[in-house]
Structures are given as structure tokens and as C-alpha cells.
Amino acid sequence: MKIVVPIMPRNVADVEAIDLDRLADADIIEWRADFLPKEEILKVAPAVFEKFLGRELVFTIRTKAEGGHIELTDQEYVALIKEVAALYHPDFIDFEYYSHKDVFDEMLDFPNLVLSYHNFQETPENFLEIMxxxxxxxxxxxxxxxxxxxxxxxxxxxxxxxxxxxxxAEQAYATMSMGELGTLTRLSGRITGSCWTFASLDEASAPGQLPLGTLKKFLEVLE
Incomplete structure (x- = not known):
């Protein structure tokens, strides 16, 4: 199971201040671009991709509808993703399928999609159908x-x-139950098959994330 650590810079200075040594135990970096105003994302992108050159990176714009910090129309959302993808070629691109289904056709040429579903209200009974x-x-x-x-x-x-x-068996997936109650699901990939788990550095991007060092120790004990 790989550990994904989100970074949430508010400006270029925040990117430059990131201590890469503290991210040594992270297998993948997730850039949560929604902590920036939409007009700043493309301005900060060069610094992010330069900083993490040679590291696996997920590019994510998490919208308010799915627990993020930005509101975008479907066209704004897909246009930003496609522009960043064309310029910097992130290893993975997060796409909120159910929130932006109408523009999914524009993403069909991208083989590196993380199709994501976030529900901060409940655990839906049709979980498996969605998956x-x-x-x-x-x-x-x-x-x-x-x-x-x-x-x-x-x-x-x-x-x-x-x-x-x-x-x-062929589909890679990451599942998690959020909040303190769901912490166990962030450690149980060996049993459930979930192949990514998310950890925090200084600031959690979702409720229930364990600090990177703590999560690393738990996984070493379990494995």
C-alpha cells in the first residue's frame, strides 16, 4: 500500500518552503490545488512541478461539493485540469466523476485518471454500485x-x-472511511486490497488522516 501525502500551498512561497526531507516516507504527493483561487493555480503550478520533479504526483482540484475549497463550473474545472495536464503531465489526475459527469468525455484521452467519489454525509448503501x-x-x-x-x-x-x-482483481482502488471512526480503514489495505492511503504532513486534507510518521510506523508493524 502506497502512502499519499497531500500538499496545500496558498502561494509560491509556501511551495518553496516545503521541506522535501519531511516527505521522504511519502510514496506519492498529491497537490491539492483547490487551496488556491482559480486564477492562481496556473501561476503556482510551475513551482509545484519543479519542486517535486522525479516524484509521483497526483493533481487534484477538490471542489466544495466534494469537501474541497473551490467552486468551479464544469467547463472551468475541466479546462484547468486539461491545461495543467498538457503543460506538466502529472502522473495522476483526480477527476470528480459524479460532480462533473457532463464533461467526462473531455477526459477520455487521459489514461492516468483517478476517478473519485467523496461523501461527507454518509456511507451510501450503493457503495459497491458506485465503485x-x-x-x-x-x-x-x-x-x-x-x-x-x-x-x-x-x-x-x-x-x-x-x-x-x-x-x-485488475482495478486499482483506494477506499477509506473518514473521521476518527474510520481510521482503521486507512491501515487495512493489506486485507481489503486498497492500494493507496492518505497521510498528513502538517495539515490534514480530510478528516481522519494520520500524520505521515505515525502512519508509516503502523504500516511497518502490520506488514
């Missing part, structure tokens, strides 16, 4: 992040994920 629909679109990765209300919700996510693995 299966995203898989049918042949992305590089399917990402599912949902909010538990009970311990059973957490166990359900692990059970759904394990069941999915038996039927879809």
Missing part, C-alpha cells in the same frame, strides 16, 4: 471516501472493498 460504475470507465485508480456514522459503517466499507477485490 463498479467508476471501474467500468477503466480509470487508473478508483477512489472512494465516505463518512461513517457507526462502527458498522466502517466494517461495511472494509467488507465492500474486500468483496470488490475478489471480483475486480
Amino acid at each position: 463498479s460504475e467508476l471501474t467500468s470507465l477503466s480509470p487508473a485508480m478508483v477512489k472512494m471516501a465516505v463518512m461513517p456514522k457507526t462502527e458498522q459503517d466502517v466494517l461495511d466499507v472494509m467488507n465492500y472493498t474486500r468483496g470488490f477485490k475478489t471480483l475486480n
Whole structure:
């Protein structure tokens, strides 16, 4: 299971101030560009991609509808993604399929998509149906992040994920139950087949993320 660490710079100076040594245990860096105003994303992009040259990087614009910090029309969203992708060729591109389904056709030429689904309200009963629909679109990765209300919700996510693995051995995916209640799902990839887990450096990008050093130690013990 690879550890993904999000970075959330508010300006170029924030990018330059990132201490790469502290990210040594991260397998993948996720640039959460939604912490910038939309007109600043392309201005900060060169600094980000230069900083992390040679590292695997996910480019993500998380919109407010899915727990992020920016509001964009479908066309603004897809245009920004395509421009960054054309200029800098990130290893992975996060795409909020259900929030921007109408412009998904514009992304069909990109083989490195992370098709993501975020639900900060609940753990939906049709979790597996959503996962299966995203898989049918042949992305590089399917990402599912949902909010538990009970311990059973957490166990359900692990059970759904394990069941999915038996039927879809070829599809890479990352699933997580958010918040403190769901912390276990961020450690259980060896059992469930989830191949990414997200850790924080100084600031968590989603509720329940463990600090990078802590997560690394847990995974070493479990493995």
C-alpha cells in the first residue's frame, strides 16, 4: 500500500518552503490545488512541478461539493485540469466523476485518471454500485471516501472493498472511511486490497488522516 501525502500551498512561497526531507516516507504527493483561487493555480503550478520533479504526483482540484475549497463550473474545472495536464503531465489526475459527469468525455484521452467519489454525509448503501460504475470507465485508480456514522459503517466499507477485490482483481482502488471512526480503514489495505492511503504532513486534507510518521510506523508493524 502506497502512502499519499497531500500538499496545500496558498502561494509560491509556501511551495518553496516545503521541506522535501519531511516527505521522504511519502510514496506519492498529491497537490491539492483547490487551496488556491482559480486564477492562481496556473501561476503556482510551475513551482509545484519543479519542486517535486522525479516524484509521483497526483493533481487534484477538490471542489466544495466534494469537501474541497473551490467552486468551479464544469467547463472551468475541466479546462484547468486539461491545461495543467498538457503543460506538466502529472502522473495522476483526480477527476470528480459524479460532480462533473457532463464533461467526462473531455477526459477520455487521459489514461492516468483517478476517478473519485467523496461523501461527507454518509456511507451510501450503493457503495459497491458506485465503485463498479467508476471501474467500468477503466480509470487508473478508483477512489472512494465516505463518512461513517457507526462502527458498522466502517466494517461495511472494509467488507465492500474486500468483496470488490475478489471480483475486480485488475482495478486499482483506494477506499477509506473518514473521521476518527474510520481510521482503521486507512491501515487495512493489506486485507481489503486498497492500494493507496492518505497521510498528513502538517495539515490534514480530510478528516481522519494520520500524520505521515505515525502512519508509516503502523504500516511497518502490520506488514
